[in-house]
Amino acid sequence: MSVIPTAPVSQLLQLKPLLDEAEIRRDIERLRRERNAVILAHNYQRPEVQQIADFVGDSLGLARQAACTDADVIVFAGVHFMAETAAILNPDKTVLLPDERAGCSLADTLTAQDVRDWKAAHPDGVVVVYVNTTADVKAEADYCVTSGNAVQIVSALPDHVPVLFAPDKFLAAHVARETGRMLDVWDGACHVHAAIRIEDITAQQEAHPDAELLIHPECGCSTRVLQQVPDLRLYSTEGMVTRARASSASSFIVVTELGMVHRLEREVPGKTFVPVAQTACCNYMKMITLENICESLRDLSGQVTVPEPIRRRALLPIERMIAIG
Structure with missing residues (x-):
């Protein structure tokens, strides 16, 4: 006779009361004041998360907000590469990602070694990476771009130099159409x-x-x-x-x-x-909830940091992105 496995009683019981949304919102407001925190939310976040954010925008707008905030704590309602960008711009601030599992399928298609290999084959080339990349990839790049300023940045590059555009092949196709520029295109995409x-x-x-x-x-x-x-x-x-x-x-x-x-x-x-x-x-974007924002503010959990050597090298392409468009 087979035995049906059962979970321990402690896993079956609700050990803490469920908070209603209004109570969670009140706790977030209190913690935001106590921590001198700002909440930045991407356009793809859940509606209730957008509603409690101090600023909602695209990657470029969020980077600009992160660069100029006087808050001590930045809560990033987005995905990991966005929190990394905030940490690169704010080495002396606490940057929180409420759910550390919130990654990016597009960023996962490109590694720093991939970029180094291309640069070895094209020593005079220029590397342009989409903001949807990891910090160590940005550290290998010359320019970082968003969908809002990619055309403008690529248009300004010298005509005679080879350009790697990575990792989004569909954004690259758009940039190539708009600029008439031949690009080396990485074969990546947002799922x-x-x-x-x-x-x-x-x-x-x-x-x-x-x-x-x-x-x-x-x-x-x-x-x-x-x-x-x-x-x-x-x-x-x-x-x-x-x-x-x-x-x-x-x-x-x-x-x-x-x-x-x-x-x-x-x-x-x-x-x-x-x-x-x-x-x-995007299931990654939807991992951020009011509940884990509240927990992150309360416990300062989900801190995102970037090693200083990588941070210094990634800062220049990000600053170029922020300055243009």
Whole structure:
């Protein structure tokens, strides 16, 4: 006779009372004041996390906020490379990532050794890395970029030098189209954006025929869409906010991670925003919750640091990113 394993009673019981959201929010507000903390949240965070943040934005906007804050503690509601960037910019501050498992599938596609190998083969080359990279990768780079300023930065590079653009191949394709520049492109992609299909867009267009498309350049389907609509512009998440405000359209299909819809609804009221697909969801981003933000502030847990030699070398490409665009 088989024996069915059972968990210890201590694992079956709820050993601490569940707090309601209002109580967690009050605790966060109290701890934020006590710690002199700032909460920075990426556009792809849960709606309730965006609502309690001091600033919500894209990677460039968050880096700029991290660079200028006078807070003693920075709570990063995002993923690991974002918290690392804040730590690089603020070596004397405490940087917290409420869930240390919050990584990035795109950042995982490229290592510092990959960049060193390319540089060895191209000693006169320039390395341009997307902000979605680890600190040790940034330390090997000449420039760091976001989707909002990648075109501008690459356009300013000398024509005669080889350029490695890494790790996002879809953003690289967008930059190459816009600049006419030949690039050495790393074969990496965000798993969420790569999974968005042109069929998802078509289905939403059929359901919302008057809606304008807001497509992020990280999307793997963007090339096919541009073949059908050559004059369509692609937008960074910050660019989506700007475009939605300026456009005469009243509804939009948002072709990026679905957390962006919440920010658009908050900042551009009176217009309708439709996520391209409910499956366009980054589980890493959604690991950050009100509960673990509260715990991180309370215990100063999830501290993110960068070794000083790497921090010093990564600082210059990040500062170049912040200064441009």
